[in-house]
Amino acid sequence: MEKFKSFLIRKKKPVIFSVLGIAVFIICNALISSGTLGRQGAGLLVPICINIMLAVSLNLIVGFLGELSLGHAGFMSVGAYAGCLFTIHFDLPVYIEFPLALIIGGLVAAIFGVIIGLPALRLNGDYLAIVTLAFGEIIRSIINSLEFTGGAGGLKGINKFSNFSVAYIAAMLTIIVIVNLVHSRHGRAITAIRDNIISAEAMGINVVFYKLISFVMAAFFAGAAGVLYGHHLAILKPGTFDFNKSIEILVIVVLGGMGNITGSIIAAIIITILPEVLRDLSDYRMLIYSIALIVMMLSSSSPKLAELRSKIKGRLRPSTGKEVA
Amino acid sequence: MQQFCEQLLNGLNLGSVYALIALGYTMVYGIAKMLNFAHGDIIMVGAYTLLLSSTRFGLPWYLAVLLCAVVCCVLGVSIEKIAYKPLRNASPLTVLITAIGVSYFLQSSALLIFGSNKQKVDSLIKIKGFTVNGINVSGESIVTLSVTIVIMILLTLFIKKTKMGKAMLAVSEDKGAAQLMGVNVNATISLTFAIGSALAAVAGILYMSSYGFVGPYTGSLPGIKAFVAAVLGGIGSIPGAMLGGILLGIIESMAKTYISTDLADAIVFGILIVVLLFRPTGLLGKKRIEKV
Numbered sequence: 001m002e003k004f005k006s007f008l009i010r011k012k013k014p015v016i017f018s019v020l021g022i023a024v025f026i027i028c029n030a031l032i033s034s035g036t037l038g039r040q041g042a043g044l045l046v047p048i049c050i051n052i053m054l055a056v057s058l059n060l061i062v063g064f065l066g067e068l069s070l071g072h073a074g075f076m077s078v079g080a081y082a083g084c085l086f087t088i089h090f091d092l093p094v095y096i097e098f099p100l101a102l103i104i105g106g107l108v109a110a111i112f113g114v115i116i117g118l119p120a121l122r123l124n125g126d127y128l129a130i131v132t133l134a135f136g137e138i139i140r141s142i143i144n145s146l147e148f149t150g151g152a153g154g155l156k157g158i159n160k161f162s163n164f165s166v167a168y169i170a171a172m173l174t175i176i177v178i179v180n181l182v183h184s185r186h187g188r189a190i191t192a193i194r195d196n197i198i199s200a201e202a203m204g205i206n207v208v209f210y211k212l213i214s215f216v217m218a219a220f221f222a223g224a225a226g227v228l229y230g231h232h233l234a235i236l237k238p239g240t241f242d243f244n245k246s247i248e249i250l251v252i253v254v255l256g257g258m259g260n261i262t263g264s265i266i267a268a269i270i271i272t273i274l275p276e277v278l279r280d281l282s283d284y285r286m287l288i289y290s291i292a293l294i295v296m297m298l299s300s301s302s303p304k305l306a307e308l309r310s311k312i313k314g315r316l317r318p319s320t321g322k323e324v325a
Numbered sequence: 326m327q328q329f330c331e332q333l334l335n336g337l338n339l340g341s342v343y344a345l346i347a348l349g350y351t352m353v354y355g356i357a358k359m360l361n362f363a364h365g366d367i368i369m370v371g372a373y374t375l376l377l378s379s380t381r382f383g384l385p386w387y388l389a390v391l392l393c394a395v396v397c398c399v400l401g402v403s404i405e406k407i408a409y410k411p412l413r414n415a416s417p418l419t420v421l422i423t424a425i426g427v428s429y430f431l432q433s434s435a436l437l438i439f440g441s442n443k444q445k446v447d448s449l450i451k452i453k454g455f456t457v458n459g460i461n462v463s464g465e466s467i468v469t470l471s472v473t474i475v476i477m478i479l480l481t482l483f484i485k486k487t488k489m490g491k492a493m494l495a496v497s498e499d500k501g502a503a504q505l506m507g508v509n510v511n512a513t514i515s516l517t518f519a520i521g522s523a524l525a526a527v528a529g530i531l532y533m534s535s536y537g538f539v540g541p542y543t544g545s546l547p548g549i550k551a552f553v554a555a556v557l558g559g560i561g562s563i564p565g566a567m568l569g570g571i572l573l574g575i576i577e578s579m580a581k582t583y584i585s586t587d588l589a590d591a592i593v594f595g596i597l598i599v600v601l602l603f604r605p606t607g608l609l610g611k612k613r614i615e616k617v
Contacts, residue, residue: 068418070425119602125417126360127601130552134594137549145587243545247425254422286433293426294408301419302411 079223109223340574365548
């Protein structure tokens with residue numbers, strides 16, 4: 001009986017999660033078909049799903065592995081080009097072709113994840129961040145100079161396969177896989193590496209393997225998100241996947257909270273909708289992002305601000321302070 | 326041969342600008358153990374200051390240069406005080422994200438103030454070039470090279486001979502021990518940011534004299550490349566930054582001429598990755614053993 005109870009408690013969260021997931025899906029579909037969202041609102045649903053995929057996958061590297069990747073747009077672009085070239089050159093039925101394109105985009109990006117992950121094993125911190133940045137730039141300038149990718153003019157003639165249902169399912173799969181990974185034995189190993197790499201190594205955790213697996217997983221989902229992106233806009237330009245794109249994903253992760261997947265999802269929704277709602281403020285968008293980044297970092301780590309925060313908390317809930325004392 | 330010599334000279338020219346920027350990176354990294362991502366954007370601020378002071382208001386060149394250096398110094402020191410100082414004991418990830426935030430803040434502020442169009446900056450250098458054996462030596466190259474050499478000599482003397490310079494070395498070696506020996510750590514870190522930013526201002530002026538246009542994103546690419554140069558030479562090492570900058574400038578200009586203009590940036594970044602793989606401490610860097 002005890003065992004059954006704990007089983008229920010343990011299983012409750014996934015049940016709530018899946019009910020919520022299905023409910024959101026049905027509500028969104030109902031809103032689209034009834035036209036409540038309007039064209040503009042409905043057009044935002046796919047970008048929201050794409051950003052959720054990107055943010056959740058980057059959170060695995062930044063939040064859980066504790067390394068900074070500035071090349072997430074690079075993974076996205078590799079996946080996008082691979083998937084879109086596949087659907088352009090092959091003529092299969094859509095329901096086979098598009099899922100296959102998503103997987104191919106993901107796999108190609110994952111291969112690049114290995115290529116980036118391998119040097120990353122020897123590096124950490126600032127150096128790793130710069131190497132990922134360099135990789136992103138290299139990928140961009142190579143795509144720019146190649147013939148079959150359309151060069152700087154962009155890749156045209158992509159079918160508009162992306163719709164809300166596909167994007168939603170892909171985003172859900174991303175969330176499910178990453179949440180399960182993070183809560184598994186492997187996820188604990190990854191967070192152990194973040195907290196202290198030397199003690200993690202001493203406890204017998206295979207640092208090389210886990211760093212690599214985090215990069216590969218993150219790259220896979222970023223690549224799949226890229227494929228969705230390409231089939232949503234119907235055109236791919238290498239200029240889209242620059243450093244700014246990587247930073248935008250990073251902003252989502254940081255705003256949502258590093259190591260917090262629910263936060264990433266909420267932040268992805270807000271950051272995608274906000275520029276559309278505040279069209280007048282579009283010039284100030286990057287300024288607001290940058291201030292948000294600085295303030296978030298200062299408020300979470302500055303000792304003075306932490307003191308201030310605990311004071312405010314203590315004033316709001318004086319009883320808890322006594323209990324601790 | 327003639328083309329080779331001209332490209333070598335171009336490379337030296339570009340490389341000395343990179344070296345000046347890389348010095349700022351490497352000094353800040355050595356002392357604060359942080360990658361100042363906003364360093365490249367200080368060049369942009371310097372270039373805009375030059376645009377306003379010299380091209381718009383017609384100040385004489387020495388006043389314009391002085392103004393650029395002062396503006397950048399003040400900016401660099403205030404960035405350190407506001408954004409980086411509270412995070413001195415925070416994780417490197419936090420500091421790096423803050424620095425990226427600062428970089429974006431500077432870029433988007435410039436975008437709002439000056440607009441996204443690139444604007445023409447008149448070169449401060451009025452010296453005429455000359456020709457040797459059919460090789461053109463431009464006035465810009467002469468001034469850039471000589472200014473860089475003078476600055477490097479002065480900087481080396483400053484660090485080796487003066488009390489402040491020795492304090493900088495001591496802080497970069499061991500912050501705690503330096504503090505116990507009576508070194509004012511905060512003042513030394515501020516001084517480092519001030520010198521680094523002033524060098525960035527000079528680099529910005531020299532960069533403008535060769536390229537002539539300034540936009541909100543002017544600083545980011547030379548900034549990143551200068552970082553590559555600092556890593557190539559061994560980050561934290563001052564002669565390394567000079568060597569790395571010059572080498573990188575030559576490699577870039579050769580790659581542009583003999584391989585491909587489109588791929589030159591990719592080659593530069595490829596070199597960074599190869600260096601980090603085989604010599605993570607760079608050409609002249611010291612090996613650091615990680616202690617538990």
